[in-house]
Amino acid sequence: MLKQTEGSHAVAEAVALCRPEVICAYPISPQTHIVEGLGEMVKSGDLKDCEFINVESEFAAMSVAIGSSATGARTYTATASQGLLFMVEAVYNASGLGLPIVMTVANRAIGAPINIWNDHSDSLSQRDCGWIQLFAETNQEALDLHIQAFKLAEELSLPVMVCMDGFILTHAYERVDIPTQEQVDAFLPPYEPRQVLDPAEPVSIGAMVGPEAFMEVRYLAHAKQMQALERIPQMAEEFQAVFGRAIGGLTHSYRTDDADTIVIAMGSVLGTIKDVVDEMRDAGEKIGVLGITSFRPFPIAAVAAALKHCKRFVVLEKSLAVGSGGIVATDVRMAVTGMGLKGYTVVAGLGGRAITKKSLHALFAKAGRGELEPVTFLDLDWQVVNRQLERERQTRRSGPAAESMLRDVGTVASKIA
């Protein structure tokens, strides 16, 4: 059914349609509306046979999820930013144990300095935690990816993060098509665990593994992610057969066929980039965009194939590998090794900095002229940075850097973006 609703609410409805049995909730912006919505459904009785647990921390949220998933219950939780970091030990544990938990990450920056706005630092910090990571471009995709996530997770016995841009998607009202319970039931079978805590057949889960087998157990996790590379595109097709929408898959290409320049990005910024690409195409520029839906497993072959005929690529990412450059860019560069392409890394939108069409036009034009630096920080205010560096040269006790820099920026409350 078509509906104009908030992204968080759409996701809550999708999760409810997946018949979760245990939901762990701990508040952190901007994921709160999702679990609030689910809590309401459980309390009202609209979502039956589901335990909604208000836990005392994100670490407990993931730990409760581990317990319930290991006992055979379909388990869901959501988090963001500091919350994801607070549960990291349990995040690794869930994937290490092979528990198919589904978690929404409402992507948000990581402090310090504390910042509640969107970027991808949180889930990308968990690049190697063993979870599958799917990135949504729109609220429709966020909603649909959750349905696919449960199926993928349970088939492979691997946990899945569905990543959606905090605020930009979670708090945006837009049109979504909410599927029916019959459709979801037809797509998503009941959970059949590979391992379960059951007194009828006692097993020990999570015991120590020494050097004699640890490599093999870890390799198996990698092998499963490689299986996911095959399953994700198939699942998108199966999904389309039931729901009639082309959602998911590893990557999405837009006007890349004859493109000299291909922009690569993840999440909601793809929409803005597509608008810019259309306008540049109208002006005769051969430019296209490649959206990455599956960040983990990383679709090396699909990315290489998509970039085969271009001359240059620009990875625009909402994350920063401090001391190195880009996180997504590193993977993309690996995918195109030996292809002789010119590659640019653009760090953009950190901590909610708006990524505007205007800036993107200038950026892509510069890339087309071959004038872009290998690593660019989009719309960085160099004056503010240089002033602070100068201050630190002048004085030993230069004080908290963020405070000084904000003073240089001036009144923020009066600005729109």
Place this chain on the structure above:
Amino acid sequence: MFQVRIHGRGGQGVVTAAEMLSVAAFDEGRHAQAFPSFGSERMGAPVVAFCRIDDKEIRLREPIMEPDAIIIQDPTLLHQVDVFAGLKKDGFILINTSKTFDQLGLGDFIRDWRQERLCTVPAMDLALKHVGRAVPNVPLLGGFAAVAGVLQLESVIKAIKDRFSGKVADGNVAAAREAYAIVKAEMEAAMHGEAHHA
């Protein structure tokens, strides 16, 4: 694409207003995208919300920097926030106030503006009268339906009934209708050359 920016303060239903606008547009079969300028949840802090309306899918995710219309829920913001930033020449302005643009100190700013696009409505008074609560957002939406002409009043009323129920819904509908009538009258007066704004 028609872009609206709403300025107000935390607790005035700024975000709700943008959401309801998007619902009204959706009810007319159009695409709409509403989103807040996000911040911590504090009463009284300046809040901005945005709504885009189009006949095709909206992919753009940047904040609205060049709005076609601006709704100002709290006139005290005029001197704190650059509320008119990027407003297109001859864009629509709707302010919650019983004062004139001149009295608000905006006379010079809108001197050569199209007068029928500059409207005020005492939304706070209407809200108190019909709903009993000082939340000006819904009456302003009724006024917006008149001023910008991109949405039908009936779609706005449907969106109000979607969001509220019972007495609150009825009161808000009445307030929206009265605001609509006030703004319509203002616009007609302006078109007939009664430069009451200036």
Place this chain on the structure above:
Amino acid sequence: MSLQPVKFYQTGTFTVGNRLLAPEERSVQANMQRTSSLNSGHRACQGCGEALGARYAIDAAMNATNRQLIAANATGCLEVFSTPYPETSWQIPWIHSLFGNAAAVATGIAAAIKVKKQKGQGGDVRVVAQGGDGGTTDIGFGCLSGMFERNDDVLYICYDNGGYMNTGVQRSSATPPAARTATTMPLGPEPGNVFDQGKFVPAIAMAHEIPYVATATVADLRDLEYKVTKAMGIRGARYIHILVPCPLGWGTASHDTIRMARLAKETGIFPVFEAEYGEVKSVLAIRRPLPVEEYLRPQKRYAHLFGKSPAVATIARIQALADKNIRKYRLQARQGEH
């Protein structure tokens, strides 16, 4: 099962005499049909108090639940010695996740069981969480308090040996004052662990007003079995804190584990009681309180108190703590009472 008021001194020795009891009154362990939660072949040290406590506690819980029991285990000695794959000693479904989350994992298990039962897909299975004092009073404390506060249907058992023995005997918040550990060495003006620090989690558990809190030692295994059995008859959050001497960390002889536990109780160092909804309901009384010196002297972790010039003042401070326990929990049997 009701409390069997067996008193050690009935036999004239400090031996718990199962053989003196009628067969039906014997402990689960003395029964040929014992449930054997934790099988032989594990890798605990000789004389491990935790292995003994865990076997009795979990056997009793298995018995009380007709073997419909799942355990969540914190990282620590118990986890390490009982399970290196593929040689698990556990006869019940068992999960180890992390050091600090056993209570939360158990909450998840209980939630899943509840839903499965509701859906007619599972029976009435119960949950036990267990950890050492480090995993309970320190790193797992947040999850423990959350589980208590929500009154989740979990029995949490803490095996308290007063330190991080698995990592080489470091101080925990359950390490007693003056005790030597690798991080509280007997050096400087205040040798060993400092006074006026640490916490007694049973009292904190009581402050949550959960249905049942009890303490026990491995010196009185009938009492331990009784408490576990009673706890399994109650719904909601329950906590049992068991003192389990550690020959390695305490520097005691392997054959002295039971004796050390008994001395901890008989001196008043470790109060043995049970509480319901935050109120103490019963205590294991001490007939003739023994001086703490008898408990301290055999332990190498207190050796610095008994050198050429004994640390009389320090021993007196420990004695004062024991005396305070006796007063606070009314541990001393009054004249004429048995």
